[in-house]
Amino acid sequence: MRILTSSVGRKILMSITGQLLIIFVLIHLIGNSTIFFGPNGINAYAEHLHSLPPLVWGFRLFMLAAVAVHICYGVMLTLENKAANPGAYAVKKNLKKSFASENMIWTGLLLATFIVYHLIQFTIKGTPDIVIGLDSLNRPDVFKMVVTSFGNALISLVYLAAMVMLFLHLSHGIPSFLQTMGWNNEKTIPVFATGGKVISTILMLAYISIPAVILAGLLKL
Amino acid sequence: MNLTLHVWRQSGPKEPGKLEQYEAKNVSPDQSFLEMLDEVNEHLIKEGKDPIVFDHDCREGICGMCSQVINGVPHGGQERTTVCQLHMRRFNDGDTIYIEPWRALAFPILKDLIVDRDALEKIMQAGGYTSCHTGGVADGNALLVPKPDADYAMDAAECIGCGACVAACPNGSAMLYTSAKVAQLAALPQGKAEAAERVCAMTDAMQAAGFGNCSNHYECQAACPKGINVKFIARLNREYQKALFK
Structure with a gap:
């Protein structure tokens, strides 16, 4: 299995798992946006989702595997790359690399930390801010839980910081996964570089819109 | 023009190296970067010092031997230009120039600016x-x-x-x-x-x-x-x- 050990093979695995995670980011955003339809929107969505345990658990395990592969190879490749470059230039001027491309490992690890916190908060419902209850139709009141938590400015701020990390990670990650898959040529390279920044900006703003709307008092209990 | 050079000096692969300062005086803007170094070396030799060792061959930009990181950029940062084709008119009187070897784990430094x-x-x-059988020359447009x-x-x-x-x-x-x-x-x-x-x-x-x-x-x-x-x-x-x- 040369794909598991070779330089290019492991990058292809990083690319494929990265693409799966981007698809998750999109699906999660669509699901989250049901909150704009009020309690009936997100509570109905959550109830419907959890009425299909094999699907939910199958999806969760699949995503866990994708995250694990992405993190393991990400750390491994970064350590190898650090070792391959002794980095001892007295003067080094970079012509092309960006803050985002340079800090993929850090934005990635911070995102992973956020995901753990986010799961403890809204999936396991283990953080002190969580309000667990049922709505008028006896469904778990996800709307109330989210609105109460994001009503706390500090929690919203942590969320905002994580979405900035997501933006940085994807603004390099999107053009990078296309290049690693080989879906690139001279004409598309600049298009994908700009496209990556545009898409990651849209994703960041769309995710931030939820706590923003709650803090602005437009979505309330 | 007069320049201050900070050049990486390292006597051997296992020896520690360091940047040393040299003054390049009366440099002509029409000189190539390597010619400027040649002149610095002539002075060093006259003074009985070890000249700066660097790789070079064709000096017309096609052999790929000249390998110096100049002010933090390999080949000095002029677009599509090797060190040998880089001219001193690109620099200004009084400039400070850092000259270092390629640095990578796969390229051990042999001496000064030369890497393996x-x-x-x-x-x-x-x-x-490509593997092919030797023999008679194939027809020009056969392939x-x-x-x-x-x-x-x-x-x-x-x-x-x-x-x-x-x-x-x-x-x-x-x-x-x-x-x-x-x-x-x-x-x-x-x-x-x-x-x-x-x-x-x-x-x-x-x-x-x-x-x-x-x-x-x-x-x-x-x-x-x-x-x-x-x-x-x-x-x-x-x-x-x-x-x-x-």
């Missing part, structure tokens, strides 16, 4: 060729190559193997070099037959030689004196995936 680039040869030996393919292969073949891509890469990766060789041969009918074996062997050799992995910073293309495009890295990635299913 044998690792690039190891990649070439692993697959940078037709479409013009766009020939142009594409020539663009890749512009690589002079200087190693600036490795020196510029934050990961010390030789992907641009390797991809130029892989793409050049994969684009031509003579090279297609062994394309799958080649891409695997050459990338394995790259890894074994201690080069890092590409993470698409594209510093390599910006530093390349021949303007080799990172589209060839995408081509290598495609060739590699084709090889996985072979």
